[in-house]
Amino acid sequence: MIDSTAMPAHKTVQESVLFVEGMHCGSCAAAIEMLLSRQQGVIDVSVSFAADTAMLSWNTEQTNITKLKLAISRLGYRLHTTQSTQSERVCDTIRKRLQWRLAVAVVFGMWSMMPAFLVYLAPLGIVEPDITWSLALASGLFALPVLIYSGTHFYKVGWRTLIVGVPGLDTLITFAVAAACILSVWSLIEGSNHVYFDASVMLITFQLIARLLDHSVRRHAADVVRSYLNEAPEDVTVIQPNGEPETLPAKQVQLDQTITLSSGQHLALDACVISGTGYMDISMISGESTPQLIGPDSELYAGCILIEGEVKLSVTAIVGQRRIDNLAQSIRGLLSRKTALQLITDRVARILLPTILIAATTAMMLALFQGLPLLDATARALAVMIITCPCALSLAIPLVVIMGHAHMTTNGIVFQDPAALETAADINVVVFDKTGTLTTNNPTVATIKPANGWSKSELLQLAINTLQDSPHPTARGLSMRGTPTIDSTIGSRKTALGHGTCWQLGNQTVLAGRASWLKAQGVKLLVNTEDEMTLHLACNNQHAGKITFKETIRPEAFSLIPALKDMNMPMYLLSGDTRRSSLALAHHLNIPPERVIAEATPEQKCRFIQYLEKHHSVAFVGDGLNDGLALASAQLGIAVHSASTSASSAAAVYLPDGLMRIPSTLQFAHRARRLMRQNLIWAIIYNGVALPMAITGWVQPVVAAIAMTLSSLCVFINSMRMQRKSDSFTDKACKE
Template identity: 55%
Template sequence: MAANTGSTAQQEQNQDILMIEGMRCGSCAIAVEALLKKQPGVRDAAVNFAADVAMIRWDTEKPRLASLQQAVARLGYRLHASVDPDRSKLQAETVRKHLQRRLAVAVVFGMWSMMPALLIYLAPLGAAEPEVLWPLALASGLFAAPVVLYSGSHFYRVGWRTLLAGAPGLDSLIFLAVFAACIISAWQLAAGSHHVYFDAAVMLITFQLVARLLDTSVRRRASEIIRRYLQDVPEQVTLKTPDGQLETRPLKDVEAGQHILLRAGEQLALDGEVICGHGQADLSMLTGEHMPQALGPGAELLAGCQLVEGGLELEVTAGVGQRRIDRLSRSISALLSRKTTLQRLTDRIARVLLPVIVIAASLAVGLALAQGAPAPEAAARGLAVMIISCPCALSLAIPLVITMGHANMVNHGIVLRDPAALEAAAGVGAIVFDKTGTLTTGEPAVNSITPAGNWSKSTLLKLAQDILRESSHPVARGLMAEPVRSSVPASEGIRESVAGAGTRWLNGKDTALAGQARWLREQGVAVPPTEDTGMSVHLACNGHYAGKIGFQETLRPESAPTIRQLVRQGYTIYLLSGDTRTACLELATRLGIAPEHVLSGYSPEQKQSFIENLEKQTNAVFVGDGLNDGLALAGARLGIAVGNAASATGAAAAVYLTESIARVPATLQLAQRARKLMYQNLFWAVSYNALVIPLAIMGWVQPVIAAIAMSLSSLCVLLNSLRMQSQVSGGTQAPS
């Protein structure tokens, strides 16, 4: 285990996350990735278009950033040393608006270009006289000009860049096909012929813009993950200067070694060590522990934690960029740069198709010339091959499945955030649940009331509520939710909170205490022998022990039925939490989860490491809620965030359930259905090319027919994707 940990640490030291600005599609990412892999000192590189990030690895010496920036700049992109979520968000919005404008131009002018082309096709039926055919062909070309020159310009730039980088893909093929269609059409017009193919070029560009817009709308979410992660902490802190003055400072102006103050109810924005003061802090956002932890001098506190009671002075141990929450964000960026099986498969298909299609087009031209066909006809045959085999259906295969099912899934409380992760649903063997906030509400409820002496259950409960009325402790909130049968109004009195111990209530001549048994004994109260578990409150009045109230975590009503259903379906259930072993085992017993599948006291990094190790044995799903789950949700092959998930968690997960974990079984079935349809679409797209390319080589398919056939292949993918929508519309459970 130690060796494995050391190896992992070494890998983390020899990798870095960089941001790439200027990418507009997956082909851009392919070109940048291929270029980075060729740079001296770079052992491996992975670029993710959706996250705008590049992860580079090296063996011994880190490559110079300036050299990498120069190399990437040659392709027209910019490389940054750190990930800027705001810049990434702005870039995503800019790309979306550019695509919308280009698609609008393509649709408007494309329709006008198709109208004269349609008259030319129907001329043998008497739709147009022979003398107007050439003007109609010219009109088709003029209307196609804005589409070709403006709407398709991005494809040409990216296609050229990917060719230069030695990683040609779909954009390179589009570039070649549109260029060939326009050159041949211009040649035909110059020769006085009306046989032009501007409409084929227009259809090619329009279909690809639709595919890019769909792909962008469902996948560009990673900048929101990191931005929300960092927004979950305040942007300013209260700084204590060396002369004792208090100042409000922005985070970026505070450095390690300086002192800051944290008051009750405030959230810590920087990592620090407690110098003086006592208090109780809610660590659930980062650790998952449901009960606040007592803090004193020497204790370490991380950004994102909230002080429930007391007041602290801390020495900053990590500034902005070095905090634990910053490291978690960078880890998520690294995880998002990974490519799934479907992404790698699609990339491989696109890389293989390009040389195959170019060779097939050249073969068609050569065969036509060998058969004595004139040069324009031979060129048209080669163009037909390029158009009919252009893998538009391939680029639509994945986003269409998600888009068609998305609206109905939202209506059923299921929000898909990352379609690429859905392939993990097939063959899932284990489901790992977080505890606090996922299976439980995060707030304890009264479990038992044990009065002592002359006290009754109702009077003891009323005493506890009077003492803790103003407390923000989770136990106090659970206590206030308990109904009281007394008609006596609440007494105000004076309350003194002792952080990490209890509360003293002074009401006239009466003095009442509520807190830990140890603290009550220190106040002179004779408390019977008991164990302080943090889930009970002991009470005393005027120096006499009054009894205790026990608490347990409030189980969500849907938790037990959902766990039982998943077990019946054959899944292995794990409970993974940052909470104590006692609390986790108690909950597992109530849910019927085996003790050997209960893992407690895990940090966010340990959770993600456990998920990775588990997936070496079986496909696993992680279901969580809370900031401390973000790393595991992003790292899991299929991450599901539920209920009132923290904003960062909801974005990091591949699937977000707006209601509860009761939707987990249906989500898995829907995801399996989506994955099946994705593979069917990919199979159809590849099979289509294998079928039509030989026909086009033989000259049996004209360019216009090729454009129509290309559209029909995309239509078949669309109709198959519609099955995703029909499966969901019938109910919350998708059939297998």
């Protein structure tokens, strides 16, 4: 990120987030970042492959966007000041090309390896010596589609990163493949059967698998932005200067234009109410469970729903500048972070490249010094490059994800971000959202207190009949206790927004709502209590009683909290709902009141998570759009139950079975990180032992290819342990 406080305080410095088109992998991002940093006038730059962005600050007196675009275009990439509408299509196209390249590599690679394998067995007498040259040639012919088509991606990126001075794994792959092919062709011309096409094929195939996993992270980040923006409708009703309404795409609406919103509609743009009143569900943004009464001067955000009423609004933020747009882009940036083990892998791979090239050159010079022919000296250098090529290193983490994904999914755990398997193992604090996560979205009836002359059942039925078809949460709570006995079309109903409902039935008048509203209608209340979760009823101006509601706590929460406490896991409640409601829930679940943060906006939730993560590894559990920023900023974001599309996209882990799977998630994460570390340690030890052996000529290229395969095979077998049956764990308590 760019630290704006470090910038010179003058107008010649400009900051911008530019969108990059054409990146295939992290090496592309590294090359672009290095090239931009070398441009005259560029002060700071950070390029994210997952987010397709370049965050730039530059001196406008020394350079401009046009010059920067031109510099990047020479590498084969494009910079855009606005996000390209084709970025999603380009990303999908690149992914499909990788899939086709992998398919070709697997099919033709198998045919290339079969004759090569027979050549390896020739010394055992299984194959006649006079046909080994033909088998070696066949191996090369079958490898051609892999070398020419499947490996093209690595050659391009390897060359681009090399010319800007940040060579990485792609450059090493390019050198290794080129050396193996040149030496193999040379060997065939000399009449020898020592070819290494199969080693090149394996190298390309394994790296394509790893590259596809990288793309899954990128696609996931793009899905988050798309799901957030889908929460707001594409069209909006605009009031033209002549007073006539017109439906227009939201993208065409400008600041300060007047729009209208009716009952049941989603708000497409950030706006301020000009006239009218209504009942607004703002839970998607704030997390507050109770709908809010809105009127003139109320500030509203795209994604909110007008439950009742009709309002006119003035647009305060257009598409691209809305709060929901900012949330989506912030989440996308957070999702592009690399984890500790990924950074270790990148650093080791970057160190290995110059080390392997120096080692290969040293091996070749040593062989020539010993008087070996040039062909033999080149073969020794190739053996160094093949045996130390970090296939096992690059597969150490991706293979654990691949092996464990299907097994975890069958256990009700969906890891959407490969990095989550590593980060979840460090979790030592769990933060919960309230509404929809620990509670359901519908309140339930707590108590029924009828006045004299009424029974509980009569009062309850009166409330059900009066509030049938009402969108208010209390009506949903009543519907769980019974069904109406009178058709909704009988009589007439009028709703006083934010206060209550009046039902006129013949010569009877029924009032249902707040205590203050009933008093204003002339009803004398026997018990004067004003509470959002209390419904008072009156019939013909006579108080009939009251019904109180409570939030419905999910049953599994009562067993989950003790289970996490047994794991010495501190817990916090972080909610956008009122403090009174949040403290009541915390009391029921034995969460200390000092660990309750209420009335928090999405941005405040994110800041609190980031504050905690200065001292702890935090898991945040949520389910709504307003939780998206916190889910993405937490070290481990967990979406549960029927989470919104936005929340489940922003989360690293999705648990469709609910809270009871959280302990199992942590167990799988511990196992995954253990296997990742074992794989990395094995890969590093392998390269450390094999390198001096290859330099001194103890390992021939054929043996090097076999050793490289065995190294990757060891990583593969170790990764398969992710699929073993889960150990008994604290989630048993959650199922009881």
